[in-house]
Amino acid sequence: xxxxxxxxxxxxxxxxxxxxxxxxxxxxxxxxxxxxxxxxxxxxxxxxxxxxxxxxxxxxxxxxxxxxxxxxxxxxxxxxxxxxxxxxxxxxxxxxxxxxxxxxxxxxxxxxxxxxxxxxxxxxxxxxxxxxxxxxxxxxxxxxxxxxxxxxxxxxxxxxxxxxxxxxxxxxxxxxxxxxxxxxxxxxxxxxxxxxxxxxxxxxxxxxxxxxxxxxxxxxxxxxxxxxxxxxxxxxxxxxxxxxxxxxxxxxxxxxxxxxxxxxxxxxxxxxxxxxxxxxxxx
Numbered sequence: 001x002x003x004x005x006x007x008x009x010x011x012x013x014x015x016x017x018x019x020x021x022x023x024x025x026x027x028x029x030x031x032x033x034x035x036x037x038x039x040x041x042x043x044x045x046x047x048x049x050x051x052x053x054x055x056x057x058x059x060x061x062x063x064x065x066x067x068x069x070x071x072x073x074x075x076x077x078x079x080x081x082x083x084x085x086x087x088x089x090x091x092x093x094x095x096x097x098x099x100x101x102x103x104x105x106x107x108x109x110x111x112x113x114x115x116x117x118x119x120x121x122x123x124x125x126x127x128x129x130x131x132x133x134x135x136x137x138x139x140x141x142x143x144x145x146x147x148x149x150x151x152x153x154x155x156x157x158x159x160x161x162x163x164x165x166x167x168x169x170x171x172x173x174x175x176x177x178x179x180x181x182x183x184x185x186x187x188x189x190x191x192x193x194x195x196x197x198x199x200x201x202x203x204x205x206x207x208x209x210x211x212x213x214x215x216x217x218x219x220x221x222x223x224x225x226x227x228x229x230x231x232x233x234x235x236x237x238x239x240x241x242x243x244x245x246x247x248x249x250x251x252x253x254x255x256x257x258x259x260x261x262x263x264x265x266x267x268x269x270x271x272x273x274x275x276x277x278x279x280x281x282x283x
Contacts, residue, residue, distance in 0.1 A: 032200040032228075032277045033243040037149030039198055040156035041165055042249070043206040044126060045234025047158065050248050052090065054239055058154035059121030062092035067099050067119040067148075071135050072127030072160035074181065075102075087123065101135060108139040116144035120153040124161030128182055130174040130192045132164045142196055155198060159206050166204035167197035168227050170220055187220050199240060199277065202228050208254055209233040217256045218265045228280060229256025231266065243278040247271050255280075 040055045059066055068087045070078045080098045088096045097115040106112050116122065122145055124132065136142050145155060155165065163170060171184040172192030195204075203220050205213060208231035217229035231254035232238060238245040238253055247253050252268040257280050261267040269275060274283040 031243060032202065033240055033245075034149060034198070036152050037241075038154045039149075039165060039240035039245075040154060040237050041162045041204060041230075041232060041240065042156065042158035042237040043162060043208060043232030043234050043251075043253075044159035045207070045210065045236075047090070048235045048249055051235075051237045054237075054248060055121065055123070055154060055156045056091055056093075058239075059091070060153075063095065064091070064093050064121055065095040065097075065119050066091050066093060066121040066123060067097045067115050068123045068125065069099050069132075069161075070125045070127075071100050071102070072125055072129060072131050072164075074127065074131075077127070078125075091121075091123070099141075102131070104135060104139055107136050107141040110140065113140050113144040116141070116148060119148055120151070122148050122153070122155045124155070124157030124164060126159030126161055128175070128184065129160040129163045129169055129195070130172045130182055130189075132160065132196075133169065133172065133192050133194070134174070137194065137196070145196065146198070149198070162206045162232060163204045164195045165198040166195045166202040166230070167200050168203040168220070168224060169193050169195040170203050170205055170217070187216055188223065199230075201226055202230055202277070203256075205229070205231045205254075207234055209251060214254065214266065217254070221256045221258050221265070225258045228277065229266070230254070231256065236271070238275075240277070244274060244276050244283070246274045 038058045070083055084096050084098050088094055101107050170187045173183040173186040173189035175182045205217050217231050221229045233251035236249035236251040247269045248271055252270055254266045254268055256266045
């Protein structure tokens with residue numbers, strides 16, 4: 001799968017990736033969530049206490065070994081030592097490692113990923129998701145992030161760190177000389193349409209209500225009806241375990257399943273509600 005994703009990053013068409021993933025008719029319902037571990041996927045904004053508490057608990061509680069990946073941010077937008085101090089306080093642990101590179105060769109090295117092999121939690125920060133793709137997609141870093149889940153740990157992330165966890169990457173248009181941050185109004189950007197795929201068959205958007213993005217996933221699901229769109233508002237998260245997730249936080253999560261919902265192409269879930277990713281139904 002990693003080889004397929006790496007090739008896809010350099011132009012493999014979406015339909016070929018989908019054809020490789022979609023099961024034959026009559027096959028069992030595919031696993032679209034997790035075999036082990038948990039995800040805490042946040043739609044940006046403030047990390048409210050119930051989200052923080054859930055992430056820390058899933059990582060093993062205060063004192064857990066956590067790796068923070070700030071690579072979605074631009075150079076100069078973060079200081080590694082300050083990030084370490086901030087997240088040590090936020091996650092109630094003195095075992096925080098900041099892991100960052102823009103060099104794919106380094107990201108593919110055993111020495112670089114060593115902290116991930118000892119972590120029970122990974123946190124992926126906000127910024128631009130294409131930077132995460134360029135640095136880590138198809139590398140040993142990506143595989144060791146999955147390894148944290150395989151050990152029963154948790155991967156969390158906010159904003160760009162949320163979107164990267166889906167299989168289809170939205171808002172992935174990369175930077176140019178004229179616009180170093182890239183154009184995040186472009187929902188489908190050739191060359192940057194594949195995320196880490198921690199949730200399969202899914203496109204994850206963020207800041208949905210706060211930035212009036214309610215309809216932005218509609219075109220993505222129309223073009224790729226095999227996908228489920230998940231639009232998460234700020235200070236809100238989905239906690240994924242197995243094929244199911246629960247909504248926590250302050251606001252709502254939009255579900256985009258290609259169906260009409262009383263004249264809209266989506267509907268919202270509120271905190272406390274649960275959703276089956278495989279069956280695509282509210283529990």
